[in-house]
Amino acid sequence: MPEDLVKILGKILGDDRILSDEISLATFSFDASNVRQMPDAVVRPTSEEEVGEVLQAATEHEFFVTPRGAATSLVGGPIPVEGGVVLDLTGLDEVFELDEEEGTVEAGPGLRVKELEEKLGGDFFLPIGLAGGGSATIGGLAATDAASSLSVSYGTMRNFVVGLRAVTPAGRWIDLRGYQAGGPRFLMDSILGSEGTLAVITRVTIRLARRPQVVTHSLDLLDSLDALALLSELAERGARPAAMDVFHRDVLEVAEGEQEAGARALITFTGTSECIESNSKILREVLEEFKPLSHDVLDGQLPDRNEPIIRAIKQAKQAAIFVSAALPRSTLRDIIPEIDRTASRYRVSTLTVSSVPLGWVTVGFLFDPLDDKLLGRAVSASQSAAELFAGNGGVLGFGTGIGRTMAHAFAKHRPEAAAAFALLKKVFDPAWILNPGKIVPTRGG
Amino acid sequence: MSSEEKEPLFSEDLTRGLQFCLRCGECNLHCPVHRTLQFNEAYSPRGWVNLASMLALRDIPVFIDKIEHMYISVLCGRCDPPCPYDVRPSELILRTRKELIDLGYVPPLEVAALPRKIRTNLPLFEPAAQEGAWSPPEEGGSSILYLGRWVLNSPEAAVAASELAMRWLSVPSLADSRPSCGEVLRLAGYFDEAREELESLSEILRERGVERIVTACPEAASRLSEAGLTAKTLHESLSDANVVDEKMASKKFSRGVLLVPDCWHEGANEAMFQILSEANVPVVYSKICASCGYLVTYNARPDVIERLGREIASQAEGEGLTYVAFVHPAAYSAVKAALRGAKVRPKILDAFQLLLQVARKA
Structure with a gap:
């Protein structure tokens, strides 16, 4: 870290957009995970060119740069774990093009989802990050390839990105805008989901989805295995849920106290009225066999994967460390009890939700923020769960990014993928200055 | 020394409350100060709560800049309802101010002067x-x-x-x-x-x-x-007294009024809206609400109130409205003072000056 960092940055940006006072450094040291680290400086560019110049300076003078959007990450993605400069991209929120008929927007990465949807009126929506009120930035969602319950039918964030412009640490620009479907998708896909480790996205074109008709069925079942079997049965009979989340016993007990139900399934159908009705009919037939403890039909309601989790956290009055992965569906039956055993081993409580069709499991390990011993056990349990997922063929960080919290498990259990990442890193960021400590914990993996 | 070896600076209750904020950032979207200061995290409910939390755990030392920083929030409370965890950031900020004072850390000079007897001379x-x-x-x-x-x-x-x-x-x-x-x-x-x-x-x-x-x-x-x-x-x-001369009001305020609501008093806002609407004055609510939290903030950081005031004026201008009326007279006085000497096109008044201009003879 050069001592005259602020001086170097001062040649690129005005003094008011370089923050090095203790208050600023403190307030840019966190996200929604438990990872914390203060940067040495924060820069707040307002143009793409400034972003490129900051990266070039970082490569030349060898200081680390950690890109940051709204810092809603659950996995420490925007935390400058090695120090250096935080690149605050929230100032790049300009909308360059807006097609209200097609639902397409070209904008800076700092634009928030809520503002994006407001600009396009009520007909369109981004089926990603549904749980929040829209504070995440589109750049953050693209960089982490974020997901939601509806990713079963809509795919992850990369499915909505139809163009992007990015800059590498060497100051090389990658412009992949203006292609129709069938363009160089593979080039775009190498940047999307790379968590700001290869290049910084400075402009992104997104095509939103049209808001569908929707019906969500809420079912209380005896246990998680019933929920898994239910999905298989639905698939066998030709029903196609747009989303199916299962909240496991731990969530229900923490949020609502002990009860007969061992799992709650939210099954969502979207499409035309006929389509929804035919799927719902199949569901009702299947339920005759499964006999749920309760069944509510929520007309017009999109699934909210986070609501029961939030309710449980409020009830427990604790914080949580999250681990997320997409697993082969066949492993879910064994993984869910294994999570319980991990929790018992470390004497922590868990909150488990799975999106069954995706095999996407997210586990929160609860801890009291003022109890360091419990925090330590929760961290160990989360590492153990990450290793469990990786060891069972899971894609770590699905929906959230690997970030910092799952980097060790990723490097340990996916050495060949970590090596491939190092190869890409060598091309994009040979000086290894961009978002260090993420995806893999160290330069050597 | 790690934070677990240190006694928290604040009470256990406040320290716990500050730690219970999971830093999801939903509150930031709703903060007028955060938006007005170009979404700088340092000036946001989440930023204030995090700073207070770091002070509580003694991760950073208390110093005048941090104390003053806690007074930049206008405490409008818009951050409270969106919080998924019911953390109530504005209350945490307020309690942090209180506990800092209890610990002997004085707030900014002008704020510290508030409890003293002040000569009126009006x-x-x-x-x-x-x-x-x-x-x-x-x-x-x-x-x-x-x-x-x-x-x-x-x-x-x-x-x-x-x-x-x-x-x-x-x-x-x-x-x-x-x-x-x-x-x-x-x-x-x-x-x-x-x-x-x-x-x-x-x-x-x-x-x-x-x-x-x-x-x-x-x-x-x-x-x-x-x-x-x-x-x-x-x-x-x-609002029940039929005070406004409709003819005079619709003539005087024909181009409409931007009404700046009080963050905490829907009753007063609705009353003003009703009075003006019944007198056929076009009324638009300001995107920024303003209450007497402005007085404290104004004393601590006038530039924040100036920026908020400019944003309010800019909304009025953008909507072609020639008057801005504050429901809360304290917010009016803070903004008026902060904008003194600045070129602002819409005329800025408080609710009572506005009504007096068009009041019928009793």
Whole structure:
């Protein structure tokens, strides 16, 4: 870290957009995970060119740069774990093009989802990050390839990105805008989901989805295995849920106290009225066999994967460390009890939700923020769960990014993928200055 | 030394509350200060809570810059409802101010001066400019218009409020600014002094046999009601009194008014909206609300209020409105002072000055 960092940055940006006072450094040291680290400086560019110049300076003078959007990450993605400069991209929120008929927007990465949807009126929506009120930035969602319950039918964030412009640490620009479907998708896909480790996205074109008709069925079942079997049965009979989340016993007990139900399934159908009705009919037939403890039909309601989790956290009055992965569906039956055993081993409580069709499991390990011993056990349990997922063929960080919290498990259990990442890193960021400590914990993996 | 080996700076309750914020950032979207200061995380509910949390755990030392920083929030409370975890960031910020004071860390100079007796010397109250005196000194009656501490900053709004109350509600009595209802003290973090002030005020009003209190300040109505007195805002009292000359109002404010609502008093906002709408004045609500939290913030960081004021003025201009009217007179006085000398096109008034301009003859 050069001592005259602020001086170097001062040649690129005005003094008011370089923050090095203790208050600023403190307030840019966190996200929604438990990872914390203060940067040495924060820069707040307002143009793409400034972003490129900051990266070039970082490569030349060898200081680390950690890109940051709204810092809603659950996995420490925007935390400058090695120090250096935080690149605050929230100032790049300009909308360059807006097609209200097609639902397409070209904008800076700092634009928030809520503002994006407001600009396009009520007909369109981004089926990603549904749980929040829209504070995440589109750049953050693209960089982490974020997901939601509806990713079963809509795919992850990369499915909505139809163009992007990015800059590498060497100051090389990658412009992949203006292609129709069938363009160089593979080039775009190498940047999307790379968590700001290869290049910084400075402009992104997104095509939103049209808001569908929707019906969500809420079912209380005896246990998680019933929920898994239910999905298989639905698939066998030709029903196609747009989303199916299962909240496991731990969530229900923490949020609502002990009860007969061992799992709650939210099954969502979207499409035309006929389509929804035919799927719902199949569901009702299947339920005759499964006999749920309760069944509510929520007309017009999109699934909210986070609501029961939030309710449980409020009830427990604790914080949580999250681990997320997409697993082969066949492993879910064994993984869910294994999570319980991990929790018992470390004497922590868990909150488990799975999106069954995706095999996407997210586990929160609860801890009291003022109890360091419990925090330590929760961290160990989360590492153990990450290793469990990786060891069972899971894609770590699905929906959230690997970030910092799952980097060790990723490097340990996916050495060949970590090596491939190092190869890409060598091309994009040979000086290894961009978002260090993420995806893999160290330069050597 | 790691934080687990240190005794938290704040009470366990506050420290726990600060840690319970999961830093999801939903609150930031709703903060007018955060938006006005270009989404800088340092000026956001999440940023303030995180800073307070780091102070609590002694991860960073307390120093004047951090104390002053805690006073940049205008405490409008817009961050509270969106919080998925019911953390109530504005309350955490307020409690942090209080505990810093309890620990002996003084807030910014002007804020620290608030509990001291301040000379009024306002023409409105001459010749009774003596501190703590009431004007008229001995006149009582069952009704009283209570103005509040904000009149120190805005005698023109006080004159208008007094005139309206006297003309339309036959409420002739005026109260001095001290003792106050204590709200500004509370927002500054002086909880105990605030309580004492409110008790003193309630005692005086009870002693005088006041049965009905009309307040020019919406916060005062709430505080006095909490103290068991019968208080109503002047805004709401006027809304029933048919005060506006419709013809004059629709002519004078033909291009419309941007109404800046009080963050905490829907009743006062609705009353003003109704009065103006019934007089056929086009009214648009400002995107930024403003309450007496502005006074504390204004004292600590006038540039923040200046920027908020400019944003309000810019909205008015963008919508082709020539007047901006603040429901809360304290917010008006803070913004007016912060914008002094600045070129701002729309005319900025408080609700009472606006109404007085178009009031019918009683």
